[in-house]
Amino acid sequence: xxASHHWPVRGRENALAFLSEQRxxxxxxxxxxLRMVNQGLTGLEIAERMQLPPAxxxxxxxxxxxxxxxxxxxAVYQRYMGWFDxxxxxxWTHPPAEAATRYVDFMGGAEEVLRRAHQSYVQGDFRxxxxxxHHVLFADPGNAEARALQADALxxxxxxxxxxxxxxFYLTGALELRExxxxxxxxxxxxxxxxxLTLEQLFDSLAIxxxxxxxxxxxxxxxxxxxxxGGPRTLRLKNGVLTHVRGAGPAAGEPDVEITLDEPALRxxxxxxxxxxxxxxxxxxxxTGDPARLAELTGHLTEPDPDFPIxxx
Numbered sequence: 001x002x003a004s005h006h007w008p009v010r011g012r013e014n015a016l017a018f019l020s021e022q023r024x025x026x027x028x029x030x031x032x033x034l035r036m037v038n039q040g041l042t043g044l045e046i047a048e049r050m051q052l053p054p055a056x057x058x059x060x061x062x063x064x065x066x067x068x069x070x071x072x073x074x075a076v077y078q079r080y081m082g083w084f085d086x087x088x089x090x091x092w093t094h095p096p097a098e099a100a101t102r103y104v105d106f107m108g109g110a111e112e113v114l115r116r117a118h119q120s121y122v123q124g125d126f127r128x129x130x131x132x133x134h135h136v137l138f139a140d141p142g143n144a145e146a147r148a149l150q151a152d153a154l155x156x157x158x159x160x161x162x163x164x165x166x167x168x169f170y171l172t173g174a175l176e177l178r179e180x181x182x183x184x185x186x187x188x189x190x191x192x193x194x195x196x197l198t199l200e201q202l203f204d205s206l207a208i209x210x211x212x213x214x215x216x217x218x219x220x221x222x223x224x225x226x227x228x229x230g231g232p233r234t235l236r237l238k239n240g241v242l243t244h245v246r247g248a249g250p251a252a253g254e255p256d257v258e259i260t261l262d263e264p265a266l267r268x269x270x271x272x273x274x275x276x277x278x279x280x281x282x283x284x285x286x287x288t289g290d291p292a293r294l295a296e297l298t299g300h301l302t303e304p305d306p307d308f309p310i311x312x313x
Contacts, residue, residue, distance in 0.1 A: 021055075022061070029069065033073050051069075068166060114136060151174040158170030181309045199263070199266075216240050223258045257293045259285055259288075
């Protein structure tokens with residue numbers, strides 16, 4: 001038997017034991033999380049209390065080499081309860097950077113926080129060091145002493161982590177503090193990936209790139225005619241939202257510009273691989289109305305940032 005994130009299991013009895021223990025593992029995490037939810041515990045409290053039965057703990061494949069009991073218990077909690085734990089003190093907290101400035105001020109300033117954090121580091125309380133120095137970093141990302149101490153604490157947490165994904169998070173955080181953001185090494189917008197999307201999915205991918213506040217007052221409707229099938233498609237940017245519908249009825253609205261082209265040309269245009277003027281000049285597209293309206297619509301799209309930092313603001 002082959003299972004995700006596991007070595008192969010050979011032999012009927014071994015496979016049955018593996019499946020049974022995996023079933024019990026996830027059932028236990030699920031059911032015990034909900035039991036403790038009904039006793040009033042939060043996700044963090046449940047994760048800290050959760051302990052597997054000895055029989056499951058002894059099975060090597062139930063250990064947190066990929067994923068962990070702590071991580072999964074919190075995921076179960078969030079599925080049913082959402083992000084809010086019911087405590088109104090957590091209902092409207094300040095964003096991280098603003099909260100960090102206040103925390104550091106209340107704790108006596110960065111110098112005092114770091115002095116005490118060094119003591120916690122020596123005592124081996126790396127979890128606490130990571131938590132409190134985090135506030136110093138978000139209040140002052142350029143604090144060299146805080147960056148060094150936080151990197152050391154995250155590195156120690158990574159070295160001590162059985163869970164491979166947690167280890168990678170910790171060590172990547174330490175690397176970022178020492179050498180800068182490593183960015184995203186892979187791309188989810190490769191040509192092969194984008195070409196596999198349906199047109200509806202492609203339109204949806206554009207919608208999540210709209211800069212909402214900057215496009216509150218925009219009202220642009222573009223209708224696409226695809227001779228190779230599927231009928232007209234209408235894109236409309238209004239109220240900061242890019243919607244798309246099939247057809248040209250009242251729900252679609254009157255277009256500011258209508259463009260006739262085949263689907264490959266439409267995909268190339270939307271993905272920035274082709275220019276509308278060049279498509280028209282080459283006989284691959286026909287335009288009725290004001291082509292500048294398409295440029296206005298695409299001008300409200302933003303580009304994702306694959307290099308955002310993780311452990312600093």
